[in-house]
Amino acid sequence: MTTATKSCGVCELRHITKPSIVWCTECDDGLCTECKEHHSLAMSSRSHSVIAFTDYRKLPADKLKFTQSCTKHDKKYQIYCQKHEIPCCSKCIMESHKGCRDIVELDDAIHNVKTSNAMCEIEETLVEVAKNLQKIRKLQQEKLTTFKESRQEIEKEIKKTRIKINNHLDKLQKDLMKQLYAIEEKENSKICQLLSSLEKKEKEIAECQRNIIDIKQHATDLQVFLSMKKIEEDVYTKNKFLQSLEEGKNFKQTSLSYKINTSIQNIMSNISFGEVQIEA
Structure with a gap:
């Protein structure tokens, strides 16, 4: 097939370049003004059909490849x-x-190929295919909109869930901190009471020690002898108090400790917000 250029095919054979104004569908070639006139008068080509070259160029490129x-x-x-x-x-x-x-x-x-049943069926099929494509395209566009709306709703739900979890964790933290401070205050109160008792006992012992020194310096042997029983009872009482402290929990070193709830650990390791899926 001759290349569909703007030059006249006949003139090109004579090494002359002239623009084509028509295309002969029989000769499958372009013709300039002069060649068109000769072409329409010649016995062998006067019955040939020609179309404007501009119309010929409107034909689809793949159709121009067909040779006659x-x-x-x-x-x-x-x-x-x-x-x-x-x-x-x-x-x-x-x-x-x-x-x-x-x-x-x-x-x-x-x-009559252009008006044949086969051509009509092709055209009708193309119309139907075009309608179906438009329907499918519309459906896909609607799906895009639906996906966007669904994503926005899911995003709101995720954020709402996150707020609920945060609020619940804040409450758990608040309650635990309240418990922490309450336990500390309770233990501090016990320790302070014990310190007060110890301080009192220390003063009593110091006073007892001073009394013994005074008695030994200024009292007679009889007075010392008679007061020793009372002093022994006081010392026994104070020593018994000390022994009770040693036997109890007061001399054991203690501290606050914290054990995390396993459910909280699961949230950090195994539990997720959920799963996003495609539903048909």
Whole structure:
């Protein structure tokens, strides 16, 4: 097939460049003004159909690739083999289609092809396909909108859940901190009471020690002897108090400790907000 350029095909053979104004569908070539006139007068081409070159260029590129002549034998197509559904030249018939019975003239095969039932069916099918494509495209666009709206709703729900969890964790923390301070205050109160008792006992012992010193310095032996019983009782009482402290929990070193709830640990390791899925 001659290349669909703007130059006249006949003139190009004469090494002359002139723009094509028409396209001969029979010759499959472009023609300038002068060649068009000669083409319309010549016996061999006066019956050829021509179209404006601008209209020819409007044809789809893949349709322009179809040649109207046999590329193998360089002859015009004249016959159409209905069995193989291909156009043939005279040599094609002799070489490849001798046994074919469904052979008709190409002119008969293409007669009224533009208004044929086959063309109408093609056009109707294309209309139906176009409608279905539009329907599918609309559906997909609606799905995009639905996905966006669903995503926004899920996002709100996730944030709402996060706020609920935060509020619950804040309450748990507040309650635990309250318990922590309460326990500390309680233990501090016990320690302070014990310190007060110890301080009192220390003063009593110090006073007892001073009394003994005074008695030994200023009292007679009889007075010392008589007061020793009372002093022994006081010392015994204070020593018994000390022993009770040693036997109790007061001398054991203690501190505050904290054990995390396993459910909280699961939140940090195993529990997720949920799972996003596609629902049909």
